[in-house]
Structures are given as structure tokens and as C-alpha cells.
Amino acid sequence: MKFWQRSPAAQAAEGGSDTLLPGPDAAHPIGRLGLFLRAEDEADYVQANWAQIAGRLRLLGLVGGGAFFMASVVDWLHLHGQAPFLGLLALRLGVLALGLHLWRTARAVGVHSPVALRYALILFELGVIVAFRLVNVGYGNYSPNQGLSALLMTLAFYAFVPMLAPANFWLLPLATLTLLAQSLWWFEVPMKELATLLVMATFVHILGWAAAAQNARGRRLAWLDSRRLAREMKERRAAESNLQHLFEVCPVPLVLSAQDDGLVLRFNQAAQNLLDPAGRFSEPGTAWAGEFYVDAQVRQQVGEALRARGQVGPMDARLRSAEGDPIHVMLAARSLHFDGQDAVLTSLVEITERKRRELRLARLVQTDALTGLYNRTGFFERSQALLAKADRADCSVLLMDADHFKRVNDTYGHAVGDVVLQQIASRMSTVLREGDVLGRIGGEEFAVFLPNTSKRAARLLAERIRQIVDRHALRVQGQRVPMSLSIGVALVLPTERTVDAALSRADAAMYRAKQSGRNRVEVSA
Numbered sequence: 001m002k003f004w005q006r007s008p009a010a011q012a013a014e015g016g017s018d019t020l021l022p023g024p025d026a027a028h029p030i031g032r033l034g035l036f037l038r039a040e041d042e043a044d045y046v047q048a049n050w051a052q053i054a055g056r057l058r059l060l061g062l063v064g065g066g067a068f069f070m071a072s073v074v075d076w077l078h079l080h081g082q083a084p085f086l087g088l089l090a091l092r093l094g095v096l097a098l099g100l101h102l103w104r105t106a107r108a109v110g111v112h113s114p115v116a117l118r119y120a121l122i123l124f125e126l127g128v129i130v131a132f133r134l135v136n137v138g139y140g141n142y143s144p145n146q147g148l149s150a151l152l153m154t155l156a157f158y159a160f161v162p163m164l165a166p167a168n169f170w171l172l173p174l175a176t177l178t179l180l181a182q183s184l185w186w187f188e189v190p191m192k193e194l195a196t197l198l199v200m201a202t203f204v205h206i207l208g209w210a211a212a213a214q215n216a217r218g219r220r221l222a223w224l225d226s227r228r229l230a231r232e233m234k235e236r237r238a239a240e241s242n243l244q245h246l247f248e249v250c251p252v253p254l255v256l257s258a259q260d261d262g263l264v265l266r267f268n269q270a271a272q273n274l275l276d277p278a279g280r281f282s283e284p285g286t287a288w289a290g291e292f293y294v295d296a297q298v299r300q301q302v303g304e305a306l307r308a309r310g311q312v313g314p315m316d317a318r319l320r321s322a323e324g325d326p327i328h329v330m331l332a333a334r335s336l337h338f339d340g341q342d343a344v345l346t347s348l349v350e351i352t353e354r355k356r357r358e359l360r361l362a363r364l365v366q367t368d369a370l371t372g373l374y375n376r377t378g379f380f381e382r383s384q385a386l387l388a389k390a391d392r393a394d395c396s397v398l399l400m401d402a403d404h405f406k407r408v409n410d411t412y413g414h415a416v417g418d419v420v421l422q423q424i425a426s427r428m429s430t431v432l433r434e435g436d437v438l439g440r441i442g443g444e445e446f447a448v449f450l451p452n453t454s455k456r457a458a459r460l461l462a463e464r465i466r467q468i469v470d471r472h473a474l475r476v477q478g479q480r481v482p483m484s485l486s487i488g489v490a491l492v493l494p495t496e497r498t499v500d501a502a503l504s505r506a507d508a509a510m511y512r513a514k515q516s517g518r519n520r521v522e523v524s525a
């Protein structure tokens, strides 16, 4: 490590990493002089700040070189007709040439060359120092004015010229040292005359050096910050656009809505297809998330959970599309912050088909395949549900058994027996009201649950069923099949929570009907 470089420990103590630049010195890239330690970083910096750095150096080359040359007028006044005049003129022309070279290098448009610029500056500085010493030789003396003006120029240089290399720092003290040395040994100026200059020079160089280093460091740190900021912005924009893309192409329907008023901020394509295929709400802010819920209660439940826990689901919910088509979904929602406002991201998985299958399966499990009526399981479940709703109103049951059904099978065959059972079922259905529950609970055994029906009304209904089967013989495959039913009637007692006991009583009554000659209605006591 060069001695003017700050130690990594010292830099770490100042606040850690200066930059995100890669490489071995990436964590501490700026040295004691405020310059980047790595030449590539320094070149990058100059390149990125070309307008400002090159602008100053153009001015320095032009004005500095020009001023040095213009001083020929002073030479002419003092040395007119003497030999050194022409030598100094040539010298000043040389410095002017170096100034113009610096100006030209700093003027480069399009392709910039930071390294060439650095060398052009060093060359110009060196040229000026050498020229000053030779000018002094030409004049053949030293005056305190020279020392003071040299110090003024040094100060201006520290303040104005952008430092591009350590040499820029070293050349300035070198200029003063050569001036002192020349005055002391060439012109034999007594040390006591030079003492003031020495003290002032020390003061100017220490302050100038510190200010220039601090200036260089500050500018480089600011550049690193702006670069890091730009990179972070770019990464953030890329991440946002990735998220946006993911949101759009995600096959799961996603809805983004405002937390406070529930206005839909955005649907992704899948949600659009599911909820609004006709694109009625394609404009942001035209749809309200709540209007897609079928149940206001579920909507409220989701809202409350989001407010309390910031998330809800997965849960089943019934929605309807913009056109009002029912949709079953599995829904999960989460509160988040989007575009400066509180929002809710809701993901939906459509389960309409699954729900339909479940419903079909449930129906299948409850349905008698032959007649399409409830089977035993279905009859009990449905009756149970209605009984629970019926409260204390009268409910009755009928138990109906086909008489001598074995004979039908034996005479016409089992297939005809099946059709007979179907026809009995359909005739029964014509008599029953909507809400009555009819089921085939055994081979040739049917049951009816009659909600809100007194025993007397149930008896009349049973009689009508008996008659509708008995009065007109069934016709199957062109054959006349006489058929009759024995029916037992029972009331569900107000204390009974199930229909089982009432059905047992109806069964007993039906048995009595069989015993009493069949084709009859018997009522349980």
C-alpha cells in the first residue's frame, strides 16, 4: 500500500464500503488523495464526468497557456533587444502548445480518453514549472512578487483543477521547492528573505492538498452513490417488471383490489377470463371486488379476516362472473402495499367442475338407479333435514309395499318387474306435492315423508296413491299388469327427532293392511 493511501481499517471506520465496484479493492477503492486506487475505476469516473472535468481542463489549457504566452509582452518590455527575450518567447510558445494540447485532448467529442487527458494535464503542469524556472533564469533575479504570485497560482490550481493522478498533487509542491532552490542556490537570495515564502508555501500546500483531496474524494463518492442509486433503480424497475410479468402470465386467476374501497385495480389474464370474459371491467377502477361474491356473508367474513390478520383462506367461496354465471372457487387473499396504497391480492382456483362432480356424486349416493327416486340413504337424509326445519308442525310418513310382487316377476319376468316398479314410482309422484319426499327404501317398498301434514291428510293422500295404482292396470310391453299397494300411515310425534320410529309404526300399519287382504290403507294408532 502506498503511504498516501488510506488503510482499509481507517476507511472501514469511516463508514464501510464506498462502492459496489467489483475487484479486490472494491470495498475500499478510494485512496488518501481522494482518487480511486484502481486505474480502471479512475478512468470510469473521468469518463462518466467528462463534461465537468474536461470542461475545467479545457479552460486551464486555453487560459493558462494563453496567459503564459501573453506574458511575452512583459518580457518584451523588460528584455527588449536582449538575447534571452527570444529564448523566452520560444519557451512561452512551448507552454502555449502544451496548453493547446491539453485543450484539444479535453475537447474530444465522442470517444474520450481519460488516460490521455491525465497525461496532457501532467505534461502541461511540468511544462509550466520548467518554464517558470527558465523565465527566472532569463530575468536573472528573484523578487518576492514572483514567490507570492507563484503561491497564488498554486492556490488557484488546488481549488480549480480536477485532480486526476497523484502526480497532480506532487507537482505543485515540486514547483515551490524548485523556486526556493533556484532562489537560494542560483540567485543566492538569503534564506531570511525566503523564510516568509517558505512559511506561506507550507501553509498553502497543506491546506490546498487537504482541500483538493477532500474535493476529489467527495466528488468520487457522490459519483459512486449516484451510480449505485441508478443501478438500484434499474434493478428495482426490472424486479417490478418481472413481478408485473409474473402477475400477468400466472395461470392462477389473481385480482388486485384497493383495501379501503374494494375497487379492482387489476385483473391478470386468468382472472379476466374467469370473472370478466367479455371485458366489461377491463378499465382499472370500474369493478368492485365485492360484487363478485354471491354471499354477502362470505364477503364480509373475508373483509374482516383481512382487516384483522392481513390474510384469509384458502377457503371455498361462491362467486359470480360479470355476466352473473356462478363460479365456485377456492380463494386466498392477502393484504399488501401496492403503488403507495393498501391493497389486497386475491388468488382464485376455480373448482366449479369439482363442486358439480361432488354434487353429482352426492346425488348418486342418494338416488335409486331404477326409479330415480331417493334410495334408502337419500330418503332418510332428506326427511331428516326437512324434519329439522319443520319445527313442531305435524309431519307424517307413509310406507307402501307392492302386493304380490313376486308373482309379477314370476309371471312376466324380472325386467317387466323393473318397469312396473318405475311406473308405480311415477304414478306416486303425480299425486305428491313439491316438498314431499318419496323414496324406494326396499325392493318393492316405497316410503313418503310428508312435511306439515296431519295424520288425516296423510291418510287421504295414501288413499289417493292406492287408488291411482289400483284403478288402472299398468301396461308393460303391451301387457296388462294389475298392481295394488298396501299402505301404512303414521304421524311423526312432536318429541321424535328422526323418522325411524314413525316409519316403524307405518310399517306395522302396512303389515296390518297386508294381513287384512292387501290393497288397503291402515293408519297407525
Ligand SMILES: Nc1nc2c(ncn2[C@@H]2O[C@H](COP(=O)(O)OP(=O)(O)OP(=O)(O)O)[C@@H](O)[C@H]2O)c(=O)[nH]1
Pocket: 370, 401, 402, 403, 404, 405, 406, 407, 409, 413, 414, 415, 416, 417, 418, 421, 442, 443, 444, 514, 518
Ligand atoms: N323386478 C324386480 N323385482 C324385485 C326388485 N326388488 C325386489 N324384487 C322382488 O320383489 C319380490 C318381493 O317378494 P316378497 O317379499 O315375497 O313379497 P310379495 O311377493 O310382494 O308379497 P307381499 O309383499 O306379501 O304382498 C321378490 O320376488 C323380489 O325378487 C327389483 O328391483 N326388481
